Amino acid sequence: MVRSLVSLCAREVVSDESSSPCWLRWVPRELYRPLLEAAFASSRPLAVGELVQRWPERSLRVGGRKKQGQTAPSRLCIQALLLAVVRGLSDHNALQLLDLCGLRGDEGGMGDSMGGWSLTVALCTMVVQARAGLQRAQRREGERERKRFSALEREKDVKRERGKWKRGKEANGDEGSAESEELGGNNTDNMGVFGMLGEEEMMTGVRRRMEMERKREIGVGGSGKEVEERDVNSDVLVYVRADLFVNARSWERVRVALSTPGPLKLQCRYLRVEEISVSRIRALLDLLPHQGLLGIDVRYSNLGVAGLAELLPLLSNFPVLNSVRLHYCNLDFRRDLPGQEEALRELSLALAKLQGLQRLSLTALRLPGQLRVLLSLPKALEILELPYLSLSPADLAYLSCSHHASSLQQLDLSENRLNENTLPSIRRLLSQASGTLQHLSLSGCGLTDSLLGLLLPSLGGCLALKSLALGLNPLSMAGLKDLVRMAARMPSLRHLLYPNPLEDYQPGLPELPSSAQLLDWPLD
Structure with missing residues (x-):
């Protein structure tokens, strides 16, 4: 990748971090962005902090999508960024929105980047620290206000005493005209000073009364919550948008x-939760602003059918939500248990209220025969992921005839066993999606040479297909050759995942091995 002259110069400028306070005063605002990118790329946390603290734009x-060859910012740079945002609050810089959506490295990887879990904790710490800093500033301001009020009270007492002394003198007639004039001139000056102090005191009193009235309004009736929300938002200086990763810790x-x-x-923007109960997920959703949440990803949480039916209606409060992902949430549907049918109906009604849903991912939910209930959505899906779902022939038949089939761009049916009974539904589904389908995964579906041979014409008709995954299927070398010849004729295909041929495994492999056996069996 050829770097621009601005990028090369920016790297040279930020290379000496000790001089950044000197040259920043001369930098025009349009160069802040390339300088910040250079500071991230060169891992210069001090330069990052200086730039963000003086950020000239709103x-x-x-974060976001990385450019080719671009790496995630280092942990030190992200920490410097967050610290500079807090410091910039007192400097009254122009920043009003910090967007960190998509900013995360590989958690536990070899690099020094900050993963999504660590970034979430760091953001929460930053928010709490900013609040604590504001409270300290308010205490200092309150202490200064108290001292000013005490000074006004003392001046008021002095004025009262002098007034009494003057009235006593006039009553006794002990003062001469010259002395009276002099004293009168001094009193005039003092009255001017006291008048100014009295005006300042009056302004302070008005502010205090307004604050007390505002607090009384907040505590009255059902409208108090709306007043409080308006007051909270009026105190916000910077909005921080990010993808939040939340677990039990x-x-x-x-x-x-x-x-x-x-x-x-x-x-x-996107909420991912792991190993959290329904009540805690509900509490999080109640705290999130309704505008802006695009997706929710729930993993390894013991929801059950009843828990999911309780959770899904809450998602209709988020008008731009377009992605719901549920992975290993222990949804084992059993008709013999009381209340399961009713919970399933509630689940279907809740899903139907998600008007903008475009992506639905359901992994290992064990709901055979219930796909019609799960896909009763008003709008056709673009991404549908159903791995380990134990799909029945009726499920696949419904999917092939549903309104989703002709709109699918990504489909994952991994680890759902296919056979001669389900193959016609799969071929019909591929025919319906031939003009839109770009990514298809049929890994671990038990496709043999004969089944794959029947499926290849339908796969070849998917002209928009960019990636095809067929790993962990019991295919011989002859079946793989047929697959490769078909793939070579597909104009858009860029990625093909194929299994090891059966000839590569050591002897003893069953005639029709499962995907788990193919994964564990030693290779020759």
């Missing part, structure tokens, strides 16, 4: 950060 976006920190009023307000 918004700052760090970080849940309390995230809850405190979302419910803490202050100069920084945390907003969420």
